[in-house]
Amino acid sequence: MAAETGTETMDDVWTRTLAVLRADDAVTAQHRSFIRLIKPLAIVEDNVFLAVREDFTKNYVETTIRTLITRALSQVLGREVRIAVTVDSSVNSPEPSDSLDDDFETAPVQRRPQAPPPATYEDPHLNPRYTFDTFVIGASNRFAHAAALAVAESPGKTYNPLFIYGDSGLGKTHLLHAIGHYTRHLKPQTRVRYVNSEEFTNDFINSIRDDQSLSFKRQYREVDVLLIDDIQFLQGKEQTLEEFFHTFNALHNAGKHVVITSDVSPRNLDGIEERMRTRFEWGLMTDVQPPDLETRIAILRKKAAADDVQAPSDVLEYIASNITSNIRELEGALIRVTAFAALNKQPVDLSLAQVVLKDLISDDDSEITASAIIGTTADYFGISMEELTGTSRSRVYVTARQIAMYLCRQLTDLSLPKIGEHFGGKDHTTVMYAVKKVEDQIAQRRQMYNQVNEIHARIKQQSRG
Numbered sequence: 001m002a003a004e005t006g007t008e009t010m011d012d013v014w015t016r017t018l019a020v021l022r023a024d025d026a027v028t029a030q031h032r033s034f035i036r037l038i039k040p041l042a043i044v045e046d047n048v049f050l051a052v053r054e055d056f057t058k059n060y061v062e063t064t065i066r067t068l069i070t071r072a073l074s075q076v077l078g079r080e081v082r083i084a085v086t087v088d089s090s091v092n093s094p095e096p097s098d099s100l101d102d103d104f105e106t107a108p109v110q111r112r113p114q115a116p117p118p119a120t121y122e123d124p125h126l127n128p129r130y131t132f133d134t135f136v137i138g139a140s141n142r143f144a145h146a147a148a149l150a151v152a153e154s155p156g157k158t159y160n161p162l163f164i165y166g167d168s169g170l171g172k173t174h175l176l177h178a179i180g181h182y183t184r185h186l187k188p189q190t191r192v193r194y195v196n197s198e199e200f201t202n203d204f205i206n207s208i209r210d211d212q213s214l215s216f217k218r219q220y221r222e223v224d225v226l227l228i229d230d231i232q233f234l235q236g237k238e239q240t241l242e243e244f245f246h247t248f249n250a251l252h253n254a255g256k257h258v259v260i261t262s263d264v265s266p267r268n269l270d271g272i273e274e275r276m277r278t279r280f281e282w283g284l285m286t287d288v289q290p291p292d293l294e295t296r297i298a299i300l301r302k303k304a305a306a307d308d309v310q311a312p313s314d315v316l317e318y319i320a321s322n323i324t325s326n327i328r329e330l331e332g333a334l335i336r337v338t339a340f341a342a343l344n345k346q347p348v349d350l351s352l353a354q355v356v357l358k359d360l361i362s363d364d365d366s367e368i369t370a371s372a373i374i375g376t377t378a379d380y381f382g383i384s385m386e387e388l389t390g391t392s393r394s395r396v397y398v399t400a401r402q403i404a405m406y407l408c409r410q411l412t413d414l415s416l417p418k419i420g421e422h423f424g425g426k427d428h429t430t431v432m433y434a435v436k437k438v439e440d441q442i443a444q445r446r447q448m449y450n451q452v453n454e455i456h457a458r459i460k461q462q463s464r465g
């Protein structure tokens, strides 16, 4: 694999590419913060291989700034090229800071990464934590799990399409990723593509804008298994739905597998034509229900073991008995208790769990809205709701915005794109990043832990009136 093109080294090409990007008005501050995390690796024919440290960054580069980078690279190289992004944990990325400087710095590497095999270009964006091994089976999801496993074992044969539906936070995305992992484990050459419906929409819109419909088709039709998450976001988007319909038909006719998730059954999907709904019902439909107590305890036990945290059984039972309808919230409660104990150097015990979770656990189930969360958070930081949902990158606004996004994810059933809409139309990847960042910081920084806890308590109090 050549790391050079003509007499120019990869580093030279990248330096010139950064100069082009710097002059590009379409490149925003947020784009820049991600571009800084990229380490250029090599150019092989028309493929430019780039490395980043984390899956999340890879996802962002591939979905949000791929066109910008590809365009700049193509300009520098004088020919059309594609990018292939690989994850390499030795890329020593600087934390994407909130105050963005204008300089792109190349992320340094500690060792020279191995050039990735071309197959990484088709990397299916799978979260390594979402496997069948980490999925706890209970009465609420046994059928969905069995169907997912059957698909992974022989894609294209049984239950095509598989349609999994159910409320937020009950493991649909987890099962989709698990299918992807296991299929590739059994047959590594299988081409799997996981995509959220929002990304599908963006890719489709960009392909029209950039006149790249062929490459769009190739991306989505030349796969063996298409895993498409949260199909309900396509409701009412006529052109995208039409394209998805053709994609679906092309794959199905070719004996390729399609797995779909949604928050409602096909019958209840509004804004989708009957012909499409009927197609979704061709294969197998299965729902996931809220888990029963035993399953909730088992999920917490598995999570504690995976995160290597000690939590006695009575604590797990306490959490599982009180948080019943959303597994994301269940896991969030465990993290909150163990983080509090670690920050205060106290053992995790029942009385501590009761104190830490007292505001989280309330008898009142009145619904908490995104506006209530945004209002309370803005109030806490002494800023207006417009400032919180705006675009200012000053630290206090960014922190308030990220905490409010995190709490929306924790306390409402809103999807990532829907949360983004409440924050002035932010992209779902921005929300995803905020949630991850706050989650990480809660466990590491007392101030963040206290702020989130306090705002959470106020929101709960207000919802009780």
Ligand SMILES: Nc1ncnc2c1ncn2[C@@H]1O[C@H](COP(=O)(O)OP(=O)(O)OP(=O)(O)O)[C@@H](O)[C@H]1O
Pocket (backbone or CB within 6 Å): 130, 134, 135, 136, 137, 141, 166, 167, 168, 169, 170, 171, 172, 173, 174, 175, 230, 263, 299, 327, 328, 331, 414, 415
């Ligand atoms: N049966 C399970 N065993 C272990 N972990 C689970 C299980 N079900 C869900 N989880 C965990 O709960 C969290 C939420 O699950 P997931 O994101 O798959 O939900 P979802 O149904 O796709 O939600 P949404 O519709 O909001 O996207 C994830 O961290 C996932 O790993």
